[in-house]
Amino acid sequence: MANNQIFAKGVKMDAHFSGTAFVNFLIPDMNRVYNCQVYDVLFEAGCRNDWHSHPGGQFLLCTHGIGYYQEKGKSARRLTKGDVVEIPPDVVHWHGAAPDSAFSHIGISPNTQKGPVEWLGEVNDDEYFNATKAQTK
Amino acid sequence: MANNQIFAKGVKMDAHFSGTAFVNFLIPDMNRVYNCQVYDVLFEAGCRNDWHSHPGGQFLLCTHGIGYYQEKGKSARRLTKGDVVEIPPDVVHWHGAAPDSAFSHIGISPNTQKGPVEWLGEVNDDEYFNATKAQTK
Numbered sequence: 001m002a003n004n005q006i007f008a009k010g011v012k013m014d015a016h017f018s019g020t021a022f023v024n025f026l027i028p029d030m031n032r033v034y035n036c037q038v039y040d041v042l043f044e045a046g047c048r049n050d051w052h053s054h055p056g057g058q059f060l061l062c063t064h065g066i067g068y069y070q071e072k073g074k075s076a077r078r079l080t081k082g083d084v085v086e087i088p089p090d091v092v093h094w095h096g097a098a099p100d101s102a103f104s105h106i107g108i109s110p111n112t113q114k115g116p117v118e119w120l121g122e123v124n125d126d127e128y129f130n131a132t133k134a135q136t137k
Numbered sequence: 138m139a140n141n142q143i144f145a146k147g148v149k150m151d152a153h154f155s156g157t158a159f160v161n162f163l164i165p166d167m168n169r170v171y172n173c174q175v176y177d178v179l180f181e182a183g184c185r186n187d188w189h190s191h192p193g194g195q196f197l198l199c200t201h202g203i204g205y206y207q208e209k210g211k212s213a214r215r216l217t218k219g220d221v222v223e224i225p226p227d228v229v230h231w232h233g234a235a236p237d238s239a240f241s242h243i244g245i246s247p248n249t250q251k252g253p254v255e256w257l258g259e260v261n262d263d264e265y266f267n268a269t270k271a272q273t274k
Contacts, residue, residue: 036247110173
């Protein structure tokens with residue numbers, strides 16, 4: 001674990017990501033005591049997750065590197081350490097690393113009693129290139 | 138803001154803390170969209186909050202320095218960067234810095250629809266000394 005990471009590297013994801021990502025479930029809430037899950041995600045450079053939405057919304061707390069967040073139909077937002085992203089329920093979006101930098105964020109899924117994440121297909125190379133090109137020159 | 142802090146220093150607290158603490162509300166959830174609040178807390182050395190409990194539970198993600206967490210009637214747990222504390226609903230507890238080190242954690246309050254934090258009186262000097270003495274020699 002690099003010294004600038006807070007949490008241990010998690011498990012390598014095998015679905016719903018383009019590229020290599022690791023997820024460490026900090027609060028899995030398997031017994032649904034809290035209606036809330038907390039996890040740390042490390043995206044390697046160029047990695048992003050698929051388009052998706054959460055019935056209960058989601059928060060991202062950016063802790064390391066450079067990343068992007070994009071809502072469907074909007075310009076992407078560039079993210080660095082200390083940025084906070086508030087994602088309302090059912091808003092279709094993706095998040096991930098910059099093409100040339102790894103990226104870590106803590107993710108928080110509140111209101112999980114409203115249902116699980118809905119995955120909506122990959123962010124293809126054109127979409128990713130267009131989202132990140134203006135800010136990575 | 139020190140380089141090893143993730144978030145900007147928040148507002149100085151004037152109640153429910155012994156000592157000096159700053160809270161930055163990252164997700165205040167004023168409109169109760171998420172039933173979840175997220176905040177960053179910086180405790181100066183020796184500072185701790187009052188005994189309290191949360192009807193919906195609470196999570197702490199430790200990011201900097203050395204701190205302690207104690208549940209009523211139990212030994213205190215020493216905390217450092219990367220530690221995660223899961224606090225079940227209605228468990229009476231306090232958290233704060235070590236006597237000789239500042240401490241920062243992200244706090245997450247899920248299930249806020251179940252009600253607000255209940256404050257239960259200060260952690261007095263004897264309680265704090267006894268909780269932290271064994272591990273600060």
